[in-house]
Amino acid sequence: MKIVFTPDWFLSFDVLIEIFSFLVLIAFFMFALRSYKLNQNKKALFLGIGFFLIAFAEIFTIFTKLVLYYDTIFTKEVGQMIVTYHFVNSVDIFYYLGFFFHKLLTLSGLYLIYKIPSKKGTTGDFILAGFFIIISAIFSSSVYFVFHIIAMIILFFIVMNYVNIYKKTKFENTKTLIGAFAILLVSQIVFLFSSIKLVYAIGQILQLVSYIIMLILIYHITKHGKKKKSHADSL
Amino acid sequence: MERKRSHTQIVSDMLGIIQERRGKIKPTHLMYKANLSHVQMKKYLEEMRKKGLAVKKNAMIEITDKGREFISKYLQVKEFEETFGL
Numbered sequence: 001m002k003i004v005f006t007p008d009w010f011l012s013f014d015v016l017i018e019i020f021s022f023l024v025l026i027a028f029f030m031f032a033l034r035s036y037k038l039n040q041n042k043k044a045l046f047l048g049i050g051f052f053l054i055a056f057a058e059i060f061t062i063f064t065k066l067v068l069y070y071d072t073i074f075t076k077e078v079g080q081m082i083v084t085y086h087f088v089n090s091v092d093i094f095y096y097l098g099f100f101f102h103k104l105l106t107l108s109g110l111y112l113i114y115k116i117p118s119k120k121g122t123t124g125d126f127i128l129a130g131f132f133i134i135i136s137a138i139f140s141s142s143v144y145f146v147f148h149i150i151a152m153i154i155l156f157f158i159v160m161n162y163v164n165i166y167k168k169t170k171f172e173n174t175k176t177l178i179g180a181f182a183i184l185l186v187s188q189i190v191f192l193f194s195s196i197k198l199v200y201a202i203g204q205i206l207q208l209v210s211y212i213i214m215l216i217l218i219y220h221i222t223k224h225g226k227k228k229k230s231h232a233d234s235l
Numbered sequence: 236m237e238r239k240r241s242h243t244q245i246v247s248d249m250l251g252i253i254q255e256r257r258g259k260i261k262p263t264h265l266m267y268k269a270n271l272s273h274v275q276m277k278k279y280l281e282e283m284r285k286k287g288l289a290v291k292k293n294a295m296i297e298i299t300d301k302g303r304e305f306i307s308k309y310l311q312v313k314e315f316e317e318t319f320g321l
Contacts, residue, residue, distance in 0.1 A: 031311070031312070031315045032315070034308065034311075034312055034315075035312045035315055035316055035321070038243050038308070038309060038312050039241060039243050039312065039316075041316065041321055043321045044315075044316060044319075044321050047319060047321065116319075116321070161320075162319075162320070165319075165320035168320075169317065169320065171317050171318065173314065173317070173318035174317075174318055174319075174320065176318075177318055177319070217318065220314075221311055221314045221315050221318065222311055224310065224311065224314045
C-alpha cells in the first residue's frame, strides 16, 4: 500500500510548504487571540482555535513526514531484508497515527471556521454533521480521498459564508480571504487525484499559493493599523 | 440606530482623539469630542492612567507610547474582525 504520494524531487519542498502554512496559521491564531483579549469577542476566540487546530495538524504532518523520509533512507542504508521490514512496519503505524490526527484536527479546525459566522440550524450544518458521522465510521479504512472530499465540502461552505459577508460589507480584505479559501478548495479537488505524483505536487503548490495570499492579508491587516496610526500622527 | 460603544472602543476613541491633537488635549475638549459625561470621563481617564496609556501633564492629557501602541493594535484587530465578519 502506498504511504505517501510525494514525488522524490518534491520530498523536502512539501515539508517546507507545511512549515510555511503552519506559520501563517499561527499568525491568524495570534490575531484572533489579540481580538479576544481586547474585545472579549468569543467568535474571534473560536476562529482562533480553528486556525490553531489546523496549525497543529500541520505539525503532525511535518513530524510524520520527517520521520517517514528519514526512516526510509535509513532502511536503505541497512540493506537487510528483516531489519528493513521491521522499520517499515513501525514507520507505517507512526505514519497512520500522525495522518489520523492530521485529518481529525484539520477537519475540526475547518468546521470551526465554517461554523462561526453561520446561524444555528442551517442546512449546511445538517449536511456537515452527517458527513462527520460518515467520516468517523470510515476513518480506519484509510481511503485517502475521503478526507479531501470532506475538506472540500467544508471549504465550499466557508467560501460561501465569506461571499455572503462580502456582499454585505464590500470589504476588500474579505475578497482576498475568499480567494485564499477558494484556492484551498481547488487544492482539495486536485488532491483527489493525488495518486498521480505530479498532481500531488500541484495540489501542494496550490496550497502554498493559498497561504501566500493569507500572508498578504496579514500584511494588509498589520499595515492598516500602522497606516491609520501614522495618519493620525500627521494631523 | 448606532450600536453602543464597547469599553475598549471608548478607550480607543479617546486615545485616537488625543493622538489627532498632536498627542495632547484639554480634558474638557476630550470629554465633548469623545461624547462622554463628566463621570464617565473621570472613570476612563483614571483607567487609562493606571494602564499607562495616557498621563495628565500641566492640565493637559497626553498620550503615551503605550497608548499609541494600543491604538495601532486596536485598529489591526478591528481590521481583522471586519475581514472575517466577526
